[in-house]
Amino acid sequence: MAVMFFKNIAADLDAMMARDPAAKSRLMVALTYPCFHAVQLHRLARPVYLAGFPTLARMISQFSRFITGIEIHPGAQIGQRLFIDHGMGVVIGETAVIGDDVTLYHDVTLGGIAPSINSAAQVNTKRHPTLEDGVIVGAGAQILGDITVGKGARVGGNAVVIKNVPENSVAVGVPARIVMPKECGNEFAAYGIPTQDLPDPVARAIEGLLEQISRLQTRIANLENELDGFAAGTNGTLPAAAAESGGGDGVELPRRFGRN
Ligand SMILES: CC(C)(COP(=O)(O)OP(=O)(O)OC[C@H]1O[C@@H](n2cnc3c(N)ncnc32)[C@H](O)[C@@H]1OP(=O)(O)O)[C@@H](O)C(=O)NCCC(=O)NCCS
Known part of the structure; x- marks a missing residue:
């Protein structure tokens, strides 16, 4: 258990180092990156939530939001090596599901669109998006409703996504449309923008x-x-x-x- 805990921390630090050109050392990331703190506090809040103490879990997540500017509902499922660059203004809703190696920039909302949450049925319904492995979401984007952003897809800054996004595609605009993607390969592209030599x-x-x-x-x-x-x-x-x-x-x- 403890070994797993430290392995996860090391994997988080390495992922943040690899994906942020400005990260100079693991120590810097551990001390100063809000994403690192928010993810660790979510790891604490989620079991508390699942154990049936939603108020205590929300208190932990609200404390996390207070110190990091990142709001992750304790009900949200988060995969390995999530990186939220800059952090401030990110909101991840209760029924959101995030795969492994996902990158979000600041001001991203993984939100719900249920018009009313008064009935118990709606509270338990999945209202928030699923982001599959390797998705990159640009700053200010809003992904709304129970939709899926497929593996390796990229969402442009300030896009409003309300429909499923296919694997390895690029979604931009309001409402988001799918555009021809540049070839990213398997490499992580900082800011979602491939830098390799392209056949222009x-x-x-x-x-x-x-x-x-x-x-x-x-x-x-x-x-x-x-x-x-x-x-x-x-x-x-x-x-x-x-x-x-x-x-x-x-x-x-x-x-x-x-x-x-
Ligand atoms: C969406 C994104 C990943 C696409 O990058 P790309 O593969 O290099 O794509 P291109 O620049 O070739 O753009 C493809 C098309 O989408 C449009 N487009 C790109 N980004 C857009 C955006 N955010 N909003 C609206 N349209 C956008 C381009 O104008 C182009 O349209 P066209 O085909 O009609 O000419 C990238 O533009 C982006 O928004 N990345 C997020 C950056 C970010 O949030 N940075 C924050 C750093 S702190």
Whole structure:
């Protein structure tokens, strides 16, 4: 049990280090990252909630919210290595389910849309979203209702998601629409934005043109050097054999081909 506890803590610290370019050490994360504190306090609150002490559990989660700005209802199920970057303003509802290796940025809401929660039936109904493994949710996004964001999907900043999001897709806008995803591979993409070399056809064409310009510049420089050599050896005139155009016995070099 204790071994498991410390293993989870180590895994949390490593996940936060790996996913935040600003994290410099495990000690820094443990002391200063609100996500780390909120997740540990949730691990305390949830068994209390499941044991039938919802008020005590809520007191723990409200204390956690007070010190971190992250509100995780003790009823929410959270997988391994959750990372909430910055934290402030995040709300995770009672029946939300979060898989492993999920990343949320600040101001994210995993909320309910039940218009009324007066009946006991509605209280026990799943009202909040499920985020499958590896999901990344941008800052300010709201994911509302009993919907599923599929494995590896990314949700854009400030999106309002009210329908299921397929695996490995990207959802943006209000209400959220699915857009063509860039290839992320299996690597974690900070801020949900892949940084690998992408097959952008316009960029490729520009790269090709730049390479051609560079080759032409080299050829021009070589030709200028050769002409300089002729100018030095022939007092500024090209021998007829060396002159490819002009047709006379000797061709005056244009001034620009001279040394000065
Ligand atoms: C959604 C996201 C993950 C997509 O990144 P991407 O794969 O690089 O996608 P692109 O930038 O190519 O955008 C694809 C399309 O979605 C649109 N789009 C991207 N992000 C959007 C957003 N947040 N809201 C609305 N539209 C968005 C783009 O305009 C583009 O539309 P188009 O195809 O009509 O031109 C990323 O834009 C994002 O919002 N990440 C969250 C960043 C964040 O919260 N940072 C906080 C750091 S503290």
